[in-house]
Amino acid sequence: MDEDDLDQYFDSKTAGNDEDQYSGEDSDEEEEYPDNIDPNYELERAEPEFKSSQEFSKFLHSCEYPEDITKHLKSLKLFEKHPKTGDICPTKSLKAVVSGFIAFLLGTKRVKRPVLKGIAKLFGRFDIFHLIAPELVRAINNLKSSRTSGWFNLFHFLSFVPHPTDRVTKSLFRLFCVRSPFNEKSMKRSKLTWISVDYDSVWMAVMNGDVAEKLSLQLIPHVTKNVISKLRAPFKSADFFFKMFDKSDYHGILSLAAIFRLITEHNFEWPKFYDKVYSLTNPSLLYMSQKESILTLLDSFLSSTHIPTYIVASFIKRLSRCLLLAPIDAQEPILGLIRNLIIRHPNCSELVHREVPGTVYDDPFDNEEGDLHKTKALESSLWEMKILQCHWNQNVRKRAHFIDKPLKMVESFVRFRCPDELFSVNMAKSFGGEDGDAEKYRRLQDGDDEEEQGGGRQEPEKKKFRKGGKYAPKHEEKIVRAVGTNSEPPKGILERRVPIGDVPELWRI
């Protein structure tokens, strides 16, 4: 089956349909009884044949267009009068639809995200979602973390269900029947409330559920970004984040971001926050592929000027210790962060400059100490920068020299650049005498495509130069980087050895 193409089609169709439906029904909050149909007839007619939940979930998998689903729903009797109370309640066929949908969603088959977007436009509507929610909560509680596909389906589906404060969806059942429990006045009055309760309950169920390992990395940022602030009791989600905390360093950092949000936006109280962050800050974090996001998070955690000095000092020391082991792409942003921290917290300038330099034996700073009070960071100095001033990369060397200069007054942002970008920046540097000129000329001639690759710090300079603004340099500084070569002929490829003591022969061909 050529799934991709169909999905694509499905998706676009759905979108089109929605538009039509919305435009048709936007204004009709009031009941519109078609004249020729008795509203009660629907409720009283006999229940037609309906698909069992398994059948329905299969049917959903095979559906290509949303019309198919609506057609099927149309063929069903959805609501009936409760024989005893006389209330309008869902029929068995509707219940089958609901459970079938849940089976579809939490099944073993992975559904593509765009398809789920289309489905969410039907099943995410408030009325049917109200029916789905309790069932779904129950199902989620039983869902095991090994069912990765189910978790992903669920996550994607839920991410397309809007919170009523964002957008109130249209009623689905209005398309098929005139009378539904949702038309009742009691329900209508507190519509927003119960919709958001549904939303809450489902998300809380997800968070309390046994989330699949792989999903959690996506789930945490999503919850942090989109869900927390919508929940009626955001602090309840903290349990989830604490749970995530121990999974790995990266999970820890991500969940800390969420907790940070809780703290800053929802008055959540958690005094140990910085201790946690501190314990997570270690050099192996900087070898992860997600180091960019980690660095941004660290930056935002430490952005407040109200953090106690001892905490900041500990962080500065810890980060500079990390730098001694950090790969090249992490060096510059962290150096920038450290400098910014010192600028932000003038009390920490003790680390860089003391009026009366004292003499100590061994660095007083205790890297192993977990308690921020006891790290003795403030008694220490940033000696780490001294060795970074000998770093193999020129830019890092330059940055590390900030301790030798008076502090700047204004912080400056250091953009993260991946090693590939750094590499191409270095490759793009012109070199040599005449060739350098030719290079410049050529660049001016054929313009932009090169610049994208060059990127980085050179880019704004170039733009400035071309625009020729007020502060633009009158003459471009001509940098002639002489290219050196070795004067003496090289030794053999394997013969080259670093002269050091008596090292035994360790390698042979």
Add this chain to the structure above:
Amino acid sequence: MGVGAKKSAQKQKKINPFELKFNKSKHDILGRKKGAQVGAPTASRKRAYEQREKTLGVEYDRKNKISKIVDKRLGERDGKTEEEKGAMRFTEERVKNYKRASKFNLADDLFGEGEEEEVLTHKGKSLSDIEKYDKSMISDSDDDDEPGNLGSHMVKVAHFGGGEKTAEEHVKEKISREDMISNLIAKTKLARHEKQLQKDELELMTDSLDAKYAALMGKMKTAFRPTGRQQLEKDDYDKLAITLKTEADARATPADRKLSEEEEALKEKERLESLEAARISKTNASFNSKSHLSADADVDIDAGSKADIRKAKAKNARFELKFDDEGDMIDEDGVQKISILKKKVDDDSDDESMEDEFEDEEEDLDDLMEDEDELESSEDEEEVKTSKKTFKSVKKSGKTDDSSDVPFVFEMPKNYKKFCALLEKYSKSMELVLERLVKCHHPSLKEGNKKRLNKLFLMCLRWFDDMAKEELKDQTIKEMNLAQATMHDLMKFDIQYGVRCVRALVRQHWKGRQDKEKKSPASFALISAIRLVSGLFPVGDSWHPVVVPAFFLATEALCSAKIPSLNALAKQIQLANAIVEYVSESKKYVPELVAFARSALLLAVTEKTEKFSTNGFPISKPHSEMLCVKEKFTGPLLPISLSSVFNDSTVPSTDSSMQVTVLRALISLVQHLRVIYSNQNDTYNIVFQPFVKTLSAIDSEFLPEEVKEELETLIASTKAEVGAKRRLVHLSLIKTEKSMLKMLEPRFEWDFDPERPHKGPKDDKKKLTKNLRNEQRGAIKELRKDTAFLARKQMSSVKSKDRARIAATKRVMGGLMQQQGEWNKEKRTNEVEKKKTKK
């Protein structure tokens, strides 16, 4: 004073108003100084005149009248008594009187008692002597005498013309006066001539005498002690010393001048060519009988259809003969044609490669090679014939692989394939081939040779890379070393191009690592590329277009690779060693290297002392302890075989010998790091403390003795170093003395006037220069006035003298005229009286 002032004031007031001069100003300009409004020019002129009269005038008057009063009275200065003075004066007076009286005493003899007879002299000789002399002279040559010194007879006749005339005299008298005078003239002329002759004779005589004297002196010289500067006999040493002294700045011209680079290259090439010609002739001779030409020679002739080869050919007639014998019909015309074609193609390729240089630099080594190959493909068509033959002959020539048989002159191979073929052919003497290839194409020899050498560089680099990718053997390493050496030689011709090529290689490796090989450990090609960079370029530079990208490549490969096995770890350690080579001299800090070493060491520890390890290292149990030696290893400790590590031969990763050797390599790596960073006083402890911890945690129970010892020395030395560097001093900004801004006291001008120019720092100088100028002008004016005054003064004195003279003349003339008048008057009266008396 007061009175004087009053007086002068009165005088001033008395000035005649008509003598005043008023300065009328036409425009009144604010802020400009006005000169004096009223002045009395005559008065001031008069004052100046008077002043000058008092000073300059007096001086003028005294000019040339320098004198002093000398008391010449007798005895006055000698301090004698009055009596003595009187006596002296008396005698003096007497002498004076006596002389005055005796002057007119004609009778000398009368007073001649005791006194010498006064002798009249003329020109210092007594007159009597002169007379005597005169007489003798006359007697010698009776008639000739000095002009005016006429003979007595002549005087007698001419002056006094009287006395009794003899008969002859009468006759003579009849000779007219003219004749006499002409006679006289002739006589004097003759006399003059004689005298001249005499003089000449005298001069001649003197000269000869002088010559004689000189000759005599020459003989006498040895006898006398020489005086004055004498000519010294100079020996060799002196001469040398003198030449050194005098010709110190003269350039020494060496007997064998050092040749310039071009000349040397040319010479070298010529040598090779002549050798080549000799070689070819020899081979031809030996192959003559078989009528088979050496394949090498064939190749060379085919390929080298160049002028220089033809020249060699021309030299060697036999060679040409053989050539024809061979039957490969390449006559002169054909050769010419091909060469022309080639030339054209060469030009094309030159152009294209020029464009290449301006093309995007972002190209891989492969791209570069492809470009080159594309260029060649067009050429290939034209030389299908030759190339075919080349390949044919290559096959034929397997047997002639003797280094003595290597041609001396090579044609640059057209593409990489041919390059490889060439090297294969002379596989035993590749070094020689490459060396000669480089020498034959020295850029100074021919235009376009630089391009060819560039091509050679590229081919060498590709060769290097290909070799690195091949199976690791002694031979490949040798060839790589050779390629590296050749590249180093070629680099000096065109650094830029070499840099570009090596950068392209680095970029290619980088791109490879970016996608497919991201997590795989370093390949031998990568490591050797990194080593090549350190071989060709200075790795200690702060920024270098090749070294820095290579650094990126190396660190990236070190960090990102996954290490699932001992083999991979061994490769990574080899890579780390290459990085250590980079920083061993510059002592630069490589965090990636330290992180690698730390996390690798953790593999040798069962109880992990710390959490940290870089991404690539395994965390889970079986692999995370791959370096823990758990069984006694007994066997010889062999070095790690690179070929087995890199050639993907399946070494069991838990092989204990491998474990031990890799651990050993790791320990040596840490040792290197320790030594390199031992100059970091402040941070040494921070960096190496964790190492000590981990190293001590290594279980050395099953390790062989040597490794155990090495481990212990490492721990001990690191500990010692850590202990020695415990002392730390807090950081403190070194305050640089800022140069203070010059703070000046505000200057208030109480009489501030915006109209007036303000005083500034430069105004003083301005004022001074203005003053100077004014003073100069004033001085010049004064001097001018002085000279005018003097001139006037002189003039007036001259005039007064004139006046006096004129007056005197007038007086005299008046007196004379009066006299004349009186005389005339008397005369007239006399005449009247005479007339009266006559009447």
